[in-house]
């Protein structure tokens with residue numbers, strides 16, 4: 600039996616490197632039976648050992664396009680000639696299994712849900728970095744980014760932060776101290792308590808300048 604207060608999906612969004620994966624891993628580790636990610640659709644061929652419906656829903660290009668026409672996707676995109684997408688049904692299936700669906704998406708995805716799939720009634724959480732300088736430090740500390748990708752992630756963070764300032768999210772969690780941020784995430788995700796919110800901190804630094812000094 601799930602221990603989450605409700606099965607409304609949780610949408611968590613925030614600039615690349617803010618700590619979404621880190622916090623979600625902790626949440627899934629502490630509550631292994633409570634939360635779930637939706638299974639994406641893809642037109643790429645399964646790799647050996649990949650089971651349909653587990654790693655992905657593997658579908659033909661025609662079937663994928665049909666689902667697009669039916670407004671069946673919350674978001675979809677093409678990467679190296681293959682289509683990938685998150686379907687409305689895959690999100691609903693998680694609740695069907697008694698788990699709360701967690702969606703880790705960017706502001707573009709948030710806008711699409713709000714415009715086309717508001718019936719899913721998610722709770723929108725913005726994970727904010729304490730500053731752009733700390734975001735840069737985390738991205739470079741992760742050791743996964745080239746100079747170019749670091750710069751583009753920092754540039755993209757500007758739009759994510761501006762959108763969060765419009766009040767689009769139900770709550771804002773500033774990931775300064777990891778333990779504190781985790782407690783706030785738990786309050787929202789496990790207890791449906793939204794009062795843990797705070798404001799997006801002022802961030803006046805110039806992303807291009809920060810990237811140049813990386």
Ligand SMILES: Nc1ncnc2c1ncn2[C@@H]1O[C@H](COP(=O)(O)OP(=O)(O)OP(=O)(O)O)[C@@H](O)[C@H]1O
Pocket residue numbers: 613614615616617618619620621622737738740741774775776777778780
């Ligand atoms: N509160 C924190 N203080 C210091 N470092 C942190 C904190 N939270 C996360 N980090 C570190 O920052 C880096 C980026 O975190 P993570 O990969 O979880 O970000 P993300 O938001 O999931 O990024 P992406 O959207 O690119 O997947 C990681 O190396 C992580 O260990």
